[in-house]
Amino acid sequence: MRILFSIVFILLAGAVGAIFALQAPTSWTPGEVIRTPDDRFANLEGYPFAPNYVEALGYRVHYVDEGPRDGEAILLMHGQPSWSYLYRHMIPELAAAGYRVIAPDLVGFGRSDKPLRQSDHSYQMHIDVMAEVVRKLDLQDATLFAQDWGGLIGLRVVPEEPDRFARIMISNTGLPAAGGLQGWIGYPLFRLAVWREGTPLAPAGDEEEFRFTRWVAYAANVEEFDVGGVLQGASLKTLSPGALAAYQAPFPDERYQAAIRVFPGLVPSQLRQNQRVMDEFYANWEKPFLTAFGDKDPVTRGADAVFRETVPGAQGQPHTTITDGSHFIQEDQPEELVRHLTDFIEASPVLGE
Secondary structure (H helix, E strand, O other): OHHHHHHHHHHHHHHHHHHHHOOOOOOOOOOOEEOOOHHHHOOOOOOOOOOEEEEEOOEEEEEEEEOOOOOOEEEEEOOOOOOHHHHOOHHHHHHHOOOEEEEEOOOOOOOOOEEOOHHHOOHHHHHHHHHHHHHHOOOOOEEEEEEOHHHHHHHHHHHHOHHHEEEEEEEOOOOOOOOHHHHHHHHHHHHHHHHHHOOOOOOOOOHHHOOHHHHHHHHHHOOOOOHHHHHHHOOOOOOOHHHHHHHHOOOOOHHHOHHHHHHHHHOOOOHHHHHHHHHHOHHHOOOOEEEEEEOOOOOOOOHHHHHHHHOHHHOOOOOEEEOOOOOOHHHHOHHHHHHHHHHHHHHOOOOOO
């Protein structure tokens, strides 16, 4: 009996140790970086914007900054494997309407620094860096618009600097969260499920067959990551050859691709932290909060309901489902997004305006 007890204890201790070992890091240090040559960004189709840079916690971050400097700020945040090019249709319209439009490239994307090692990327690092960018740009009364990973990061940046944001609008994104035992074991089990996928030959099958763990395994293991192909596969509109080339431009070869490889696998890496943010911050956020999800996105379908039910500031807002909008809705329905975003801002002025 004593031997059996010892075996059980060792197994339990090993299981607990594995759960702790497989949790994502919450501390980090800047890693060695590479920068995409500037000539890769010359004469990109539909992207005439001048580059701007800011140093943030050891990384150089690129951002587009268009429109009047005294205009009300809109922060447009992209996801994976896109970059600020995704907003090329929206930026001119918003700037022409009198807004200061800021579209940063996440670290590892676009013209921003690209850490060489996948291990240099963590959810926490990207939160911390983008929060520092917001501080360095001294944004005030800003509106966050976020899609895909732009939401996972942006919705964590707002709690870091809540007084700098007047309102939030999200599309095709979420904040994966879980408490209790699920919060502890969710990420290790997810990593096991991804491992069992092996090396898929395609990122996803038909809409009914979409499986997120397969997409994660594909992104991590496919021999050649076709960025343009992924953007086209998750958009309804046919992208031009010039646009497809522009999406690939920041990633000339494998050395530049650590972020696009590792990001999908980081999605559920802070379940407990995100749950705490939902419970302690967004459950008390009374500033305006709007959802505008695409009707044909198999990745985030239904995630908008969580925010409409949880966030006080979402009550009474004109939430919408945008027709014919797939995952990269900025490609499919940019005019609709601009209309909803500007209507939202105009209908919820900052006090004192």
